[in-house]
Amino acid sequence: MDISRRTGEIATSAATALIGLTVCYGALENGIAWEESGPSSGFFPFCVGCLIVLGSAVTGAQALLRPVAGAPPFLDAERARAAILFFLPIVAFAALSAWLGLYIGMAIYIFYAMYVPGRLRLATAIAASLAVAVVNFVIFEKLFMVPLLKGPVLNAVGIY
Structure with a gap:
């Protein structure tokens, strides 16, 4: 439709x-x-x-x-599929962040976005996802002193 x-x-x-x-x-x-x-x-x-x-x-x-004649569709099956493939990982990121903490959820989301649809090399995706999580941790937790949701994993290793 x-x-x-x-x-x-x-x-x-x-x-x-x-x-x-x-x-x-x-x-x-x-x-x-x-x-x-x-x-x-x-x-x-x-x-x-x-x-x-x-x-x-x-x-x-x-x-x-605006006249309607000849206008391309706003959403067809192909565009709907692309929108869903963009939206579902963001929903998964929100769920993972609530469960595992923001930084781990962020690292997983960045890795997925770079490796699966982005088709970058495995090492590049891992390095970038870890770098983004660490840089965000330093910026928010250390520089701005704004504690964000860390989740049970970081709490277990003593990062509060």
Whole structure:
């Protein structure tokens, strides 16, 4: 089943409009008025949410007004397969990160992305995945001092 470009653009504009409305709603909870000391904490997020909604409305209107004849499909079987093959490893990365920790999940994801679809050499994929995990560990844990999820493996070897 093919999905037309118009349908894809309208669905995307509706989804981004919903995100913008969510931002606006959250900003309203923090207040959007000007106070004696300046704008409330929700003022700028509210403005950003309004811009997202406005941009989404313009995109949706353009999709409705654009002629449909001769436009290539937005999503066909081949493109759907490519999107799924891109999306599933990210879901696996999120699941592995919740279970094993962010750094190990990151290393596995980078290795997979480089070795399986990227078809790079095994040694290159292993070296790059370990390097990315170590560099991120140093940046976040040591330089920024922001502890991220480490999971049971790093905790077992004494890296908290």
